[in-house]
Every structure is written in structure tokens, then in C-alpha cells.
Amino acid sequence: MLQLVELTRRFGETCAVDRASVTIADGEMVGIIGRSGAGKSTLLRLINRLIDPSEGRIECDGIDVTALRGKALRAWRARTAMIFQQFNLVNRLDVLTNVMCGRLFDMPAARVLLKWFTPTERALAIRALDRLGMADVAMNRADALSGGQQQRVAIARALMQQPRILLADEPIASLDPLNAKLVMDALADINRRDGITVLINLHTLDTARTYCQRIIGMSSGRIVFDGAPDALTDPVLREIYGQSANEGLDERLTSTSLPASSLATLAG
Amino acid sequence: MSGGLDIAAERARHPEAFRGKGWLGWLLFAGVFGYLFYLMWLFDFGRVFTSLANVWVIVGLMLDWSGIADWDHAELWRSMLETVAMAYLGTMLAVVLAVPLGFLGASNVIPQRVFRFFTRRLFDGLRGLDQLIWALVFVRAMGLGPIAGILAIAVVETGVLAKLFAEAVENIDRGQVEGITAVGAGLAGRLRFAMLPQVLPVMISQALYSIESNAREATILGLVGAGGIGLRLSERIQINAWDQVAYVIVLILISVALIDTTSRYLRLRLIGAVN
Numbered sequence: 001m002l003q004l005v006e007l008t009r010r011f012g013e014t015c016a017v018d019r020a021s022v023t024i025a026d027g028e029m030v031g032i033i034g035r036s037g038a039g040k041s042t043l044l045r046l047i048n049r050l051i052d053p054s055e056g057r058i059e060c061d062g063i064d065v066t067a068l069r070g071k072a073l074r075a076w077r078a079r080t081a082m083i084f085q086q087f088n089l090v091n092r093l094d095v096l097t098n099v100m101c102g103r104l105f106d107m108p109a110a111r112v113l114l115k116w117f118t119p120t121e122r123a124l125a126i127r128a129l130d131r132l133g134m135a136d137v138a139m140n141r142a143d144a145l146s147g148g149q150q151q152r153v154a155i156a157r158a159l160m161q162q163p164r165i166l167l168a169d170e171p172i173a174s175l176d177p178l179n180a181k182l183v184m185d186a187l188a189d190i191n192r193r194d195g196i197t198v199l200i201n202l203h204t205l206d207t208a209r210t211y212c213q214r215i216i217g218m219s220s221g222r223i224v225f226d227g228a229p230d231a232l233t234d235p236v237l238r239e240i241y242g243q244s245a246n247e248g249l250d251e252r253l254t255s256t257s258l259p260a261s262s263l264a265t266l267a268g
Numbered sequence: 269m270s271g272g273l274d275i276a277a278e279r280a281r282h283p284e285a286f287r288g289k290g291w292l293g294w295l296l297f298a299g300v301f302g303y304l305f306y307l308m309w310l311f312d313f314g315r316v317f318t319s320l321a322n323v324w325v326i327v328g329l330m331l332d333w334s335g336i337a338d339w340d341h342a343e344l345w346r347s348m349l350e351t352v353a354m355a356y357l358g359t360m361l362a363v364v365l366a367v368p369l370g371f372l373g374a375s376n377v378i379p380q381r382v383f384r385f386f387t388r389r390l391f392d393g394l395r396g397l398d399q400l401i402w403a404l405v406f407v408r409a410m411g412l413g414p415i416a417g418i419l420a421i422a423v424v425e426t427g428v429l430a431k432l433f434a435e436a437v438e439n440i441d442r443g444q445v446e447g448i449t450a451v452g453a454g455l456a457g458r459l460r461f462a463m464l465p466q467v468l469p470v471m472i473s474q475a476l477y478s479i480e481s482n483a484r485e486a487t488i489l490g491l492v493g494a495g496g497i498g499l500r501l502s503e504r505i506q507i508n509a510w511d512q513v514a515y516v517i518v519l520i521l522i523s524v525a526l527i528d529t530t531s532r533y534l535r536l537r538l539i540g541a542v543n
Contacts, residue, residue, distance in 0.1 A: 048450055078452035088447030092465040101461050105452030112456045154447075161451055 001025055002047070002165060002197065007056035009042055016042040018221035019056065026164070029191045029198045031212035033205060034240055039221040040201040044167040047199070048080045049073055078105035081158035083187075085170035087150040091143035095134065095153050098142050099125040102160025128156040132186055148179025155186055166190065168200040172207070184211055205232075329510035339512055344500055348519050351496035352527070354414050354489070355482035358421025363475045365426045370433025370467075371459065376445070377437060391434070394427025399485055403494040414495030421482050421489075429474060436470040437463060469539040476531035483527050487520055 002024045009017040017039045024030055032040050045051045047058060049065065058065040060076075068076050081102070089098045100117050103124075111117075117125075129135045132152040142150060151171060158166055168187060172180035188211050191198040202208045208215050209229040217225030217232075217240035224239050225232070279286050371377050373387040399420045406416035440463055448462035490498020497516060504512045 050446065050450055074452035074454060076452070077450055082447075082450040084443065084447060084450075086443050088443045088450075090444045090448065090462055090465050091441075092468070093461065097461075101448060101453070101457070102451050104448065104454075104457035104461065107457070109454070109456040112453075112460050115460060157447075157451065 001061060003057075003059040004047070005057040005059065007043075007046060007058065008054050009039075009046055009051065010054045015221045017046060017053075020218075020221075020223050022216060022223060022226060024197060024199065026197055027191070027195045028214055029188065029212050030200070031208035031215045032199065032201045032218060033203075033208050033215060034218035035242060038218040038240075040218055041169050042221075043218070044082065044169050044199060044201060047165070048077055048082050048167055050077075050082075074105045078102075078161045079163050080165045080167055081161045081163035083151070083154050083158055083166065083168040083171045085173045087147070087154045087174075089142040089150055089154055089157070092141065094139050094141055095129065095145070096122070096125055096138040098153055099128055099138075099156045099160050102128075102157040105161070125156070125160055128159040129153070131159070132156050146179070148175050148182060151175060151179070151183050152186065155183070155190070159190065163196060165197045165199065168198065170201050170203060173203050180207070187211070205237075326510055329508075330514035333511050333515065335511060336515070339515065344497070344512075344516060344519065347490070347497040347500050348516075348523055350414055351486045351490070351498070351520075352483050352523055354417045354496055355421060355479055355486045358418045358486075359425055359475065359479045359482050361418070361422040362425035362429055362478070363471075365422075366429035366433055367471065369426070369430040370471075371437055371463070373430060373434035374437035376440070376442070377459070377463070388431075388434075391427045391431045395424050395431070396427070397424070399424045400488060400492060403489045403492050407493045412493040412495075417486060417489040417494035417496060420494060421486060425478055425482065429478065432474055433467065433471060436467045436474075440466040472538050473535050476535055480524065480527045480531055484520070484524055 004020050004022050007017055007020045008015065020039075020043060032043065034040050042051065046053050047065075049058075049068070053066060056066075065076055090101070093101075097115075097117075100121050103117075103121050104112060126135055126138060129138055132155055134149060134152050134156060137145060137149065142153060145153065166187070171187070172183050175183060184207060187198055187200065190196050200212070202212075209232070212229065215225065215227065215229050215232060216223055217236065219240050219242065225236050369387065369391070373384060373391065375384055378384060402420035402423050403416055406419045410416050410419075444466065445458055445462040448458050453461065486496050487498045487501065490496040490500070491502045493499065497520065501513065501516050504510075504516065
């Protein structure tokens with residue numbers, strides 16, 4: 001169980017995340033929605049401890065995550081795998097090495113510096129790639145792949161960490177509709193089959209409705225909504241998306257999904 | 269289209285669009301050329317034209333290679349190879365030192381400003397003096413010969429490469445480092461898997477260029493006794509053996525061209541033709 005208690009992060013004058021309190025049970029798939037700059041990215045980075053909170057606490061199974069340092073902090077980061085909008089793979093390394101980087105947290109320094117991976121690590125990496133349908137490009141350089149392929153490699157790297165929580169920061173915002181669906185399906189599959197908790201920042205409302213059992217809405221750093229997708233009524237959306245939603249939000253405008261019929265054509 | 273164009277009104281609304289750059293540019297222009305002519309007068313530039321005849325005599329002597337059979341080819345070739353070896357050894361020594369120094373001097377590896385101040389001043393200090401000065405110092409300390417030249421190249425090149433490597437490290441894509449940090453990697457993991465792959469192409473191509481440029485520079489080090497072809501060159505200039513001077517120059521040009529070709533080939537093989 002992951003618990004955020006009055007979590008706050010300030011950058012100078014602005015408050016990116018403002019007293020966010022939320023409890024997430026194991027195995028949930030939670031969508032986080034809100035305008036750009038609402039604090040969604042900062043929230044996920046706080047959970048992974050890429051940035052430190054100004055105030056408040058993160059707790060997980062009774063452990064104070066905000067107090068972790070050194071080896072324990074690195075182990076926490078490994079347990080909370082991150083997926084980024086820009087994939088953040090190392091361009092000049094091959095796909096397999098990128099995926100094996102998911103084990104860096106428990107490799108001895110000598111092996112890290114010599115870039116020496118064990119056969120077990122190689123086998124785990126190729127299996128993770130295979131699960132995402134990417135095993136055949138394992139030896140290609142990461143930057144030779146398309147965006148959708150790179151994001152699936154990034155998911156394989158996350159799987160390699162054998163995480164308990166997967167934090168996805170706008171994972172489909174740079175992808176075309178077909179790849180967006182592939183990536184979202186992969187995340188949903190990981191959530192369902194492996195029981196990994198998934199927290200996912202989304203631009204597109206209908207994607208959140210389709211894939212997530214629970215949605216958190218953020219506005220100006222605060223959590224303004226937390227509930228089931230059905231409870232996202234027009235007044236609630238107005239609060240999340242602010243004045244720009246005054247005329248009523250047409251979800252098709254923000255959608256990247258395709259109708260089922262055209263997806264079938266594309267896939268075939 | 270000029271119908272209805274009210275110039276006065278447009279000028280009133282946007283006066284800046286009608287203003288010239290003013291007299292400052294002209295003043296600068298006059299200053300630059302005035303200073304140039306003053307310097308030519310000061311340094312008696314006319315001598316360039318009155319002594320042109322001597323230059324032609326030397327060029328004529330340079331082109332006459334009739335005595336080529338009597339020249340000491342073994343000594344000249346050995347010295348040429350020594351110069352190339354000095355450049356190679358000195359630069360490789362510098363690369364070995366500059367890689368760790370470059371990482372230490374980069375703000376995204378060690379954020380402490382005070383520490384960075386001292387590493388950067390160290391780099392400045394190393395490359396602040398010319399190789400020739402270092403060569404004089406090392407010849408005094410260790411005697412005549414290529415060791416002094418190798419050390420002179422290594423010292424200066426360490427300063428140059430460390431600075432360039434540090435800047436390359438600072439310019440890397442932060443997203444890739446963030447991706448590796450987020451998996452729980454420590455400093456070793458970030459250096460080896462996020463930073464090094466990004467800066468390695470810069471390091472390789474800069475090191476290869478340094479070998480080439482130092483092979484050119486090292487010809488001069490011989491003049492102060494630090495080994496290599498430079499000494500042979502100065503000996504032959506002193507005895508007016510201009511034909512052999514020309515021969516040595518050709519040797520140097522061929523060597524530099526060979527190193528250039530080899531390093532381009534290596535660069536393509538190691539980094540890849542793309543980017």
C-alpha cells in the first residue's frame with residue numbers, strides 16, 4: 001500500500017504539488033489527469049524520489065520512503081519503475097543493454113564499470129523484450145527504433161526491475177494512435193497479470209476512462225478529484241481543466257484512440 | 269500597392285523601423301582600418317616587398333633536389349617517426365588523464381561550485397602555457413630527447429582535453445541520465461551507462477584530432493631539443509640546406525596527411541558514419 005501524506009513540492013514561488021494526500025492499494029491501475037503544469041509529472045517524480053519533497057511524507061508498507069538514503073533509496077527507485085514521455089532510453093546503447101540497465105541497482109560496481117552482464121540477466125532481458133514483441137530488435141541501437149518501439153523497450157526495462165509499482169509519465173503523449181493502444185494494452189496487461197500497481201499520467205480523458213478503474217484529477221498542484229471514472233461529471237471536469245472547459249469538453253478532441261474498426265484494418 | 273500608404277503615420281507608430289544603425293558602426297569601421305594602417309607603418313611593412321628577391325632565391329634552392337642521393341635519409345625518417353610517436357604517446361597519456369578529470373570537472377557529475385572552480389583552474393593552468401615552454405622546462409629537468417617532448421604534449425593536451433570532455437559531459441541529454449537514475453543506478457551506473465555512451469563519440473573524435481594536431485606541433489618541439497624532426501629541420505635551416513628543408517617539409521606534410529586519413533577511417537569505424 002502506497003500512501004502520500006500532505007506531499008508538497010515547491011519550485012521557488014510556485015507550488016508544483018500542494019499537500020497531496022492519497023492512498024493507493026496494491027494492484028490498482030490509477031489514471032492521473034489534469035492540464036499541463038498541474039503537477040502530474042512532479043507527483044510521479046516525487047514518488048520515485050527523482051526529486052525530494054519540500055514537505056510531507058511518502059509511506060509504503062509502514063516504511064518512510066522520504067527518509068531513504070543511499071542503497072535503500074536506490075532499491076526503492078528500482079521497486080517503483082518509471083516510464084517517460086520521451087522514453088529516456090540511452091540512444092547509443094543497443095536495446096538489450098538498455099533493458100539490462102533495469103538491473104543496475106543491484107550490480108556490483110566492478111561489473112557495472114566493465115559492462116558485464118550475467119547470462120541470467122541476459123535471459124531475463126530477452127524474455128521481457130519478447131513479452132512486448134521486441135525481441136527481434138534486441139541488438140539494434142535504441143535510437144534506430146520508432147517512438148512506439150522505444151516506449152515498449154522502456155516498458156521492458158521497467159519489467160526488468162521487477163517493480164511493485166509502475167509510474168508512467170504521459171507514456172503515450174508522443175505516440176500515434178496505434179502505438180498508443182499497444183503501449184496502454186501492455187501496461188494494462190502488466191497490471192492485471194503481474195499484479196503491479198500502475199500510476200499513469202494521461203493527457204487524454206477517454207484513455208483514462210477506458211483503462212483505469214480509478215482516476216485522480218489534479219489542478220494547480222492539488223488533488224481535486226479522486227474516484228471512479230463514472231463520477232467524472234461536467235462540473236468536476238471543469239474544476240480539473242479550468243476555464244478552458246467552459247464550453248464543455250469534447251473528449252474526441254483530446255483523444256488519440258481509433259475506432260475499433262480502423263484499428264483492425266491497421267493491425268491486419 | 270502604395271496607395272493609401274501614410275509614411276508619416278507609420279513612422280510615428282513604429283519609429284524604430286525607420287532608424288538607421290547610427291554612426292557607431294562607421295566609427296568602428298574607421299577605427300579598425302586606421303589601426304591596421306598605423307601598424308603597417310609602425311612595423312615597416314614595406315620590407316615585405318623590398319626583400320621579396322631573397323624569398324625567391326630560397327624557393328629556388330628548395331626546388332633543386334639534385335643532391336637527394338647524399339642526404340641522410342635514415343636519420344630524417346627515424347626523426348619523423350619519432351615525432352609521430354611523441355605525438356601519439358603524449359596524446360594517449362593526456363587522454364587517460366583527461367577522461368576522469370573531464371567527468372570530475374562537469375557540473376552534472378559534481379555539482380559543488382568550489383570543487384569545480386579548482387578543477388577548471390587546473391585545466392586552465394595546464395594549457396595556459398605553450399607546449400614549447402613546457403618542453404624547455406622538461407628538457408632542463410630530464411635532458412635532451414623525446415621524453416621531454418612527450419611530457420610537454422601530455423601536460424598541455426591534458427588541460428585541453430579535460431576542458432573539452434567536461435563541456436561534452438555537461439552538454440549531454442539529461443533525459444537519458446534521468447532514465448538511468450530512475451532505475452536505481454548509482455554513480456557508477458550513471459557514468460557508465462548514461463553519460464559515457466553519450467560523450468564517447470566526442471572523446472574519440474577529439475582524441476584522434478589531437479594526435480593529428482600534435483604531430484604538427486611536435487615538429488617544433490625538436491627546435492628546443494625535445495626530440496623529433498624539428499631538430500633536423502633547424503640544423504638544415506642554419507646551414508642553408510634549403511633542398512633538405514623542403515624534403516623535411518614534404519615528409520611532415522605526408523605524415524600529417526597519413527594520420528588525417530587514418531584517424532578519419534578510425535572515427536568512421538568507431539563512431540559510425542551517422543552523426
